[in-house]
Amino acid sequence: MKSFKPAAITAVMVLITTILLVPSQAQAHGVSMFPGSRTFLCWQDGLRDNGQIIPYNPACAAAVAQSGTTPLYNWFAVLRSDGAGRTTGFIPDGQICSGGTGGPYDFSAYNAVRSDWPLTHLTSGANIQMRHSNWAQHPGAFNYYITKNGWNPNAPLKWSDLEPFGSVTNPPASGGAGGLNYYYWNTQLPSGKSGRHLIFTHWIRSDSNENFYSCSDVVFDGGNGEVTGVGPGGQSPGPDPTITPTTPAGDCTATWKATDTGWAGHFQGEVTVKNTGAGSINGWTVKWTYSGGQGFDGAPWNGVLSGQPPNVAVKNATYNGQLAPNATTTFGFNATGSVPNPAPTLTCTSP
Template identity: 55%
Template sequence: MTVVTPNAASAHGAAMTPGSRTYLCWVDGLDQTGQIRPTNQACSAAVNQSGANSLYNWFSVLRSDAAGRKAGFIPDGQLCSGGNSGFSGYNLARNDWPLTHLTAGATMEFKYSNWAHHPGTFYFYITKDSWSPNRALAWSDLEETPFLTVTNPPQRGAVGTNDGHYYFSGRLPSNKSGQHIIYSHWVRSDSQENFYGCSDVVFDGGNGQVTGIRGNPATPGPNPTTPGPNPTTPGPNPTTPGPNPTTPAPSGGCSATYRTVSSWGGGFQGEVTVRNTGTSSIGGWSASWNLGSGVAINSVWSGTHSVSGSNITVRNAAWNGTLAPNASTTFGFTASGTSGTPAVTCSAS
């Protein structure tokens, strides 16, 4: 990995991919006024306990006197806050935190905020199979050896911004399934300051999609909006007509609505809601629009995207393509440039 030189700046940082609780709760709560009002219930509970400052400073889960210490220094049940009382709400034992969907054994690009830039080593741990989200995280819940260790990785984006970050590739743990916590510990080599964080993940074949933010379900099943075997079929009824070859087949269609979640100098975050407007379930969807002059997509979650010239198309992820009539799902993205009010078209399959 590339060795980087520290700048004189106040220290801060947190995992962005897979997102830490504080980071994803910040993303969940952003609105167009710049205020942070979480919609995720776990995030709301954390803010009720720790205050909104914990999200305005989502990159500050740290101890200035840690000096590389873990067990015995950070008490059991306080790992997600790093023993920092200002973030105690993020220790809550809940199963509805925002989730990042991953594939066990896959190689992915990790991102860690470089709000302030310092040399040091990043350690990433995974919970044991015996861990349960119904109890606060303890050191004994973590596998003893980190599955990824990185020293002085490169960075991209401006220091002190919401999109600047260190980046490095790493292989996710194999033979994991279901919900887990990836625990991060950043040990600075130029001071005793250390950073700690919990990233809630689920190993279900995903590739980084995030759910549980802005009202999305936190733990979708294989097809979260798929109806039961036949929820509208009436029970035995001697008056129920048999098959009628002249009855038209139900129609399927979708609509897509765009909104700007937040904006900042040189960039913005957008969100598109896709809704099934037909009378039958759809098995997939795609949304397309014109990006406009000077707009470039940085990242997309809860969907896969392709860009051709100034046009972008986002298709459903593996887990949110099936929509029952009137059901909806959302995907989000960040982009550089200035947000407009694009007209988004939707196609169902």
């Protein structure tokens, strides 16, 4: 499958661009990052090295043509300050994905009935880790819904099309507010689902009336979180996607850096994985060897630990293993011990 563009070109560009464009009165934000909401994946699709947003995906491009790029620079701000947990009768049918029209930005274009929105591939009945941006952290509940079997994807989304399949209150977060940190929780997807569906997530703050809304386009085709329809050549092929060739083993690189060294006996590291081959890769593994007794303080984020120190191996997560040529992704970790000096030599292989 084609890959999705990395969550950010550089952390600095993402943070600077977003902060400059977010008005001060909108302090609390968040939409679904996995399965990716329309605004989050369209932001990923269009974000270029220089900070501009120029979509590849035709649905994202149509949304930008209708309402400009400001909504995508504020991809995390699909909100209503007067939501107060209300659903049907408050937000009209056909405007569910935008939370109506009373928010700080015009997200109405993201209600469009189209079959080419970025798409996350899932397996019915599987256990997944849902992730929701915590651009600003607040207590509250996340209620999530899925379209009923037999819903019409070629008509505007109605409340009667949705059925709840879970809720969580005050889940843990991957890190502090801002940037690309997120709340996360495990849930089991409904069984008996096939083909195209839509997952709707409603974040209801308990300390104010502010609410947040996310529409995530998914297809139940036996997938493991792969995303299509994002990035150059990433047009979503629909319920029966073709599989693009993978590059030979070794057609990826991994670059190490220590990102936080200010606490004695611990440090934080980040590894950037890049596809250096001519075709898309379908998974990666990064390995290195510690020589100074270093270890891990908890599990890595955006990666799965498959080999323990001193011989470390980290594999891709379900949602970031697909990389197009020249695309990158990162994973991070908290470590015990001193920062390796010199830095370890990393190897990266793909299946």
